Amino acid sequence: MTLTLAVETSSRVYGAALLDDDRVLARASADRGDPGFVDVGVLAGGVIRDAGRSVADLDRLAVDVGPGNLASVRAGIAYVNAVAFARGVPVVALDSLSLLTTQAGRLPALVLRPAGGTAVYASLTSADGHATLRHGDVDVVVKELAERLAGTTEPVALAGSRRDYAAALLAGHGLATHDTGLDAPDVDALTVRLRAGEHDPAVVSAAPLTESSVRFRGDGFTAAREALLDGGVALLPTDTVYGLAVHPRRPAAIDTLFALKDRPRTRELPIMVATPDELPALGVQVTEAARRLLAAFSPGPLTVALGIDATTAPGWLQGRDEIGVRVPSDPDLRALLSDVGPLLVTSANAHGEPTAQAPGPILDQLAGRPDAVVDGGVRSGVPSTVVNCHLDVPRIEREGAVPASEIERVINA
Amino acid sequence: MTAVLPDDGLMLGIETSCDDTGVAVVRPDGEVVAAAVASQVELHDRYGGVYPEMASRAHVDAILPTVRKVLTDADLRPSDLTAIGVTRGPGLIGSLVVGTNSAVGLGDGWGLPVYGVNHLRGHLRSADLDERRVDYPAMVLLVSGGHTLLAHLPAPGAVELVGSTRDDSVGEAYDKVARMLGLPYPGGPAIDKLAKTGTPDVAFPRPAKDLELDFSFSGLKSSVSRFLAANPDRAGGSGAADVAASFVDACLDVLVAKCRKALARYPSRCLVVVGGVAASPQVRAAAQQLCDEAGVSLCLPPLRWSTDNGAMIGLAAWDYLARGLDGRPRPDTSLTIADW
Numbered sequence: 163m164t165l166t167l168a169v170e171t172s173s174r175v176y177g178a179a180l181l182d183d184d185r186v187l188a189r190a191s192a193d194r195g196d197p198g199f200v201d202v203g204v205l206a207g208g209v210i211r212d213a214g215r216s217v218a219d220l221d222r223l224a225v226d227v228g229p230g231n232l233a234s235v236r237a238g239i240a241y242v243n244a245v246a247f248a249r250g251v252p253v254v255a256l257d258s259l260s261l262l263t264t265q266a267g268r269l270p271a272l273v274l275r276p277a278g279g280t281a282v283y284a285s286l287t288s289a290d291g292h293a294t295l296r297h298g299d300v301d302v303v304v305k306e307l308a309e310r311l312a313g314t315t316e317p318v319a320l321a322g323s324r325r326d327y328a329a330a331l332l333a334g335h336g337l338a339t340h341d342t343g344l345d346a347p348d349v350d351a352l353t354v355r356l357r358a359g360e361h362d363p364a365v366v367s368a369a370p371l372t373e374s375s376v377r378f379r380g381d382g383f384t385a386a387r388e389a390l391l392d393g394g395v396a397l398l399p400t401d402t403v404y405g406l407a408v409h410p411r412r413p414a415a416i417d418t419l420f421a422l423k424d425r426p427r428t429r430e431l432p433i434m435v436a437t438p439d440e441l442p443a444l445g446v447q448v449t450e451a452a453r454r455l456l457a458a459f460s461p462g463p464l465t466v467a468l469g470i471d472a473t474t475a476p477g478w479l480q481g482r483d484e485i486g487v488r489v490p491s492d493p494d495l496r497a498l499l500s501d502v503g504p505l506l507v508t509s510a511n512a513h514g515e516p517t518a519q520a521p522g523p524i525l526d527q528l529a530g531r532p533d534a535v536v537d538g539g540v541r542s543g544v545p546s547t548v549v550n551c552h553l554d555v556p557r558i559e560r561e562g563a564v565p566a567s568e569i570e571r572v573i574n575a
Numbered sequence: 576m577t578a579v580l581p582d583d584g585l586m587l588g589i590e591t592s593c594d595d596t597g598v599a600v601v602r603p604d605g606e607v608v609a610a611a612v613a614s615q616v617e618l619h620d621r622y623g624g625v626y627p628e629m630a631s632r633a634h635v636d637a638i639l640p641t642v643r644k645v646l647t648d649a650d651l652r653p654s655d656l657t658a659i660g661v662t663r664g665p666g667l668i669g670s671l672v673v674g675t676n677s678a679v680g681l682g683d684g685w686g687l688p689v690y691g692v693n694h695l696r697g698h699l700r701s702a703d704l705d706e707r708r709v710d711y712p713a714m715v716l717l718v719s720g721g722h723t724l725l726a727h728l729p730a731p732g733a734v735e736l737v738g739s740t741r742d743d744s745v746g747e748a749y750d751k752v753a754r755m756l757g758l759p760y761p762g763g764p765a766i767d768k769l770a771k772t773g774t775p776d777v778a779f780p781r782p783a784k785d786l787e788l789d790f791s792f793s794g795l796k797s798s799v800s801r802f803l804a805a806n807p808d809r810a811g812g813s814g815a816a817d818v819a820a821s822f823v824d825a826c827l828d829v830l831v832a833k834c835r836k837a838l839a840r841y842p843s844r845c846l847v848v849v850g851g852v853a854a855s856p857q858v859r860a861a862a863q864q865l866c867d868e869a870g871v872s873l874c875l876p877p878l879r880w881s882t883d884n885g886a887m888i889g890l891a892a893w894d895y896l897a898r899g900l901d902g903r904p905r906p907d908t909s910l911t912i913a914d915w
Contacts (some may be wrong), residue, residue, distance in 0.1 A: 200903045204680035217683050232787020233672045236631050240638070240676035247639045248653065322585035370632055372718060461640070493636065575648070 164221045166356060167210065167245070170349040171202050171229025172258040172275075173240030177349025178206040180213045184357035187213035191349060194234065202241045203568040210474035214546040222351055222364050226261060228371045229275050229283040235370055243367040252364030257371045259285035259295065262321045264354055268340070270311060271319040274300070274328060275346075275372065282324065286310060286409055297373040304328055308335040342516060353431060369445035375379035382536035383498055386517070389534035390502055395419050396509055397524065398498075399538025400434075401491040402463045402546050402563055403517040404524055405433075406508040406532060409502060416506065424529040425513035430451055431506040432486030436499035441468075444504065445475030446487060451573050452551040458572045462544040463563035484552050492538075509545065519543040584657035586896075587645075588889020591674030592666025592694045592719065594630045595882070596637040597602030598645045599654070601889030605703045610879075610886050614635035626795030639679050645885075653685040658699050660892020662668070663691030664907040666721070667705055671906035676724075679903065683715035690895040691904025692888045695722065695912040698849045699734070701876040701893070708874040712844040713858035717912070718858065719850030719883075720761070723790050725833060726912050727841045732894055734913050737837055738788025745826055748792040752799050752822050756815045766819050767855050773816030775824040777802060783829060788837055795825055827861045834862070838869050845872040854881040 163184060170177040177191040189207040192199050197206075208219060210270040225242040228235035234466075235258075246253045263285060264275040275283045282300045284309040287293045296303045308331065317338040320328055322345065322385050331341040355361050355507060360409070364374065386407075393412035398405050406416035406422060409435070420427045435441065438456045441448050447469040455466055465488040470479055479485065491494060499505060511517040512527045520540045524530065545565040550557045556573055585608060590597035591857050599610035615633045647652070659680035664671055675691060702709050712730045722746045725738035743751075746763060750872035753762025758769065777800050783791040799822055803810050809818050834846060846869075847863050859875060864872040880886055895901075900915055 201679065203683060204903060207683060217686075231630060232628060235671050236635060236669060237672045237676045239635055240673045241680040243635070243681025244677040246680075247642075247685045248681050370635060372628070372632060407651060454647060457640075457644050479584055494635075496636075522699060 165215065165219050166221050166222050166224055166254075168224040168238050168349055168352040168356060169202060169206055169242050170226045170261075170347060170352055171234045171237045172226045172228050173346030175236065175346070176202055176234070176238070176347065177206055178202070178209045179349045179353050180209045180215065187215070189349065189353075194361075202237050206241065207242060212322060217249065220245070220249055220251055220503040222246075222251050222254060224256060224356055224361075225368050226258050226347060226352060227255045227368050229277065230258050230346065234424070239368050239370055246367060250541055252293075252366060253368045253413045254356065254361050254364045255368035256352055256361055257346050259322075261351040261355065262291065263287050263293070263345060264360075265344050265347055265351045266319040266321045266342045267314045268319045270316060271321065272304075272307060272332070273320075273330060274324050276323045284371070284474055288314065289314070290444060293473075300324060300327065301331070304331045304491040305335075308337060311335070311337055313503060331395050336349045365500065366437050369497065381514060382534065383494055386536050387498060387502055387535040390505065390533075392533070394533025395422060396534040396536065397521060397532040398495060398507070398536050399492065399541055400495055400507070401461075401541075403543055404521065404538075405434075405507040405518070405540055406510045407505040407507045410504060410506050413478065419506075419508070422510065422530050422532060423513055423526045430482055430485070432488060433501060433504045434488050434490055434495070436489070436496050436503045438487075438489055440504065441487065443474070445471040445473070446480060446485060447471055449551045449556075454572050455549060455551070455569065456489070459564055459568075461548060462497065463491075463544070464488065465546045465548045467548065467550040467552050467559070486491070486548065488546055493571070494538075517545070581645045581915045585651065586889040586892050587642070587659045588885040588892060589642070589657050589659065589661040589674050589678050590694070590883050590885045590888045591634045591638065591670045591677075592662045592664070593670060593772065593883060594633075594725045595884075596634050596641050596887070597639045597883055597885035599703070599723075599885035599889050600649050600651060601647055601886050601893075603893045605705060605707060605756045605885045605890055607704055608651075609645045611641050611886065612884055613641045613649070627667045627669045628748070630667060631673055634670055634673040637673075637851065638673060642681070651683065653681075653687075656685070656687055657862075658688045658690060658896055659855065660690045660888050661904055662694045662697065662793075663887050663904040664744075664910040666693060666694055666792055667909065668906060670909055671908065674902045675906050686903055688896075689904055690900065691902065692891045692895060693910050693912070693914055694888070695881075696734070696915070697887040697891045698722075698729070698892070699726070699847070700891040701880045701884070702847045702851050702874045704876055704886050704890060710844040710846055710872060710874070712841070713845045713847050713874070714834070714837050714841060714871075715847040716830065716862070717848065717850045718745050718830065718848070718852035719749065720744060720763075720852060723792070724912060725788055725837045727837070727843070736912050737841065738790065738833060739789040740792065741783070741786065741858055742791050742793040743796060745790070745792055745830065748796045748826065749852070751796050752819075755800060755803055756819060761851075763852060763855060766823060768897065769816050770823040770857065771821040773813065773820035775820040776817050777821035779821055779825040781825055781828050781832070782843070786839075788833055790829065792826070792829075795822070818889060820832070823857055827857060830858065831861050831865050833907070834865055835869065838865075838871060839859075843871055845874050847874040851878055851882040854878050871881050884892060
């Protein structure tokens with residue numbers, strides 16, 4: 163029995179629904195422009211009360227993370243994340259483009275949502291279910307997506323904004339269209355997806371889907387994401403120094419990484435995670451001192467070494483009894499970590515050399531080229547402070563960007 | 576009606592009206608048990624100002640970790656809290672909705688009442704953080720990136736707006752002039768620092784002389800812009816320091832003249848200077864000189880409570896609780912200082 167509160171606020175009609183497993187117990191929607199409308203919390207509280215349940219009964223929440231009206235999307239995400247945080251339950255994040263595609267009910271489907279001026283967020287889902295996301299000028303984006311549809315004879319279902327305009331553009335490419343009449347998704351699309359189990363795993367807190375999200379990027383981060391999932395090595399900017407990253411479920415990549423650094427595979431690599439809340443599920447044992455340090459300095463330039471509980475750790479951590487953990491503060495890198503999960507990351511330098519501050523000198527130094535390079539300009543070059551919390555008394559093993567006095571203040575507080 | 580405050584309790588204050596995510600736990604007497612601010616200065620420095628979309632997204636990322644940090648620092652559990660106070664306006668709508676909806680979500684999740692607080696009343700109360708300083712009746716000068724106003728406080732909780740800006744806030748003028756001089760965002764501290772090394776040798780206008788107690792800063796900003804266009808050599812080096820000193824001088828003259836007039840017109844035992852610009856050493860010194868001359872005391876919040884923060888919202892929320900102003904906070908960008 164999983165009790166789920168679903169919230170949808172990406173357009174002016176807000177919706178909330180309460181599901182017990184795949185049974186909808188209560189549902190409500192309201193126009194935020196109506197007099198008497200207060201906010202999403204009142205709507206959500208209403209469906210919980212209607213079903214005779216309480217917030218304390220919730221097992222998880224689900225929310226439309228946009229893109230859509232900026233303030234409306236943020237209202238839903240902020241409320242859902244806060245309830246999830248307060249109750250210690252996870253959040254299922256669904257994007258409004260895929261929700262509209264679900265509501266369109268047929269493939270191929272092209273869904274557009276406004277992004278200010280002539281820009282749009284676009285999602286094209288082909289007949290085999292593969293989705294391509296783009297953000298940019300409507301003419302440029304639709305033209306590129308139309309070329310992907312070349313030779314399609316089925317009419318393309320259109321949903322979201324600018325449907326007439328998109329239909330005319332697609333007609334110019336010899337493509338037939340079907341107007342679904344749908345402007346924006348509603349909460350029923352969330353319940354359909356939750357009941358079908360068609361969504362990513364629940365996370366600790368949902369982030370809004372905007373053009374800065376990794377999935378829209380036709381640039382370095384997208385290439386890095388692909389390279390990491392394909393078992394390659396990516397050079398990534400962090401909030402401290404540049405790092406070389408590999409995906410932990412692609413162990414062969416670790417050998418490639420050490421070869422690039424021209425160093426034998428002598429030591430175990432630390433991990434970066436999007437949030438400290440992911441650590442228990444990895445079997446990482448967060449001590450009281452580590453909890454305080456992470457609360458004070460994460461996300462940020464702090465690495466804590468912690469013990470591993472082999473009974474809950476995933477396969478790729480078996481055999482290790484200690485691991486260095488860091489939550490970087492760089493928003494793009496955290497978006498990537500939210501997307502692909504924890505990454506093994508080490509500083510991007512050749513054995514015995516300092517870490518250069520920009521990709522050019524780093525690539526000159528490395529013994530080979532990483533599979534993907536994200537150019538984040540010049541980075542500080544000051545590494546993170548490393549604190550070993552796997553000892554009886556925590557010890558600062560390297561003083562970096564966080565001063566030792568700050569670490570001691572928090573540990574001894 | 577005098578507000579009756581409970582003797583103890585812990586209020587969680589949340590402030591997200593602009594570009595800082597402020598969270599604090601505050602007792603009814605103004606004691607700040609713990610506080611943290613997640614600043615977006617680095618983010619907005621790249622663009623020379625606040626971009627609402629990015630500000631709103633950054634609040635989503637920062638707000639819950641900041642709440643967790645404050646509770647951890649104070650070694651508190653949610654069940655130790657009495658209530659939550661959150662800024663409901665005025666401010667950027669995208670930022671306000673993150674704060675109010677997060678606060679309501681926390682309140683629902685923890686079973687706590689949530690009070691929607693007027694950001695401007697938060698600034699008024701900032702002068703009583705850490706210790707009680709304000710002596711009524713009082714005159715308040717609120718000077719920040721978003722606001723420039725004078726208000727008279729006959730008694731605790733009572734507010735009468737007596738003057739406000741017709742166009743830009745003084746903080747906005749600081750930020751814009753800082754950009755003209757190639758200084759980083761936020762412009763206030765950078766201009767103050769540069770001005771100290773310069774000589775005020777440019778006679779910029781002292782605007783709003785005839786606007787009674789109202790202010791106007793857009794004319795001053797434009798005259799700096801025109802001056803720099805006509806004298807491009809003064810935009811850098813020691814020339815820039817002199818321009819900064821002349822600009823600060825003009826701002827101070829206007830602020831002091833209006834305060835002097837307000838103190839003469841409304842009975843006041845003290846002058847309270849709050850808001851981000853109250854962190855300026857020049858503003859503090861000029862206000863002290865005026866108070867000495869006018870025979871009133873000067874109340875300044877500690878520097879860390881001058882800029883936007885959660886503690887001032889937490890303290891103001893106790894006033895709402897005492898008055899029974901319960902209700903679901905709904906963002907409102909149009910609140911004035913007299914509103915609750």
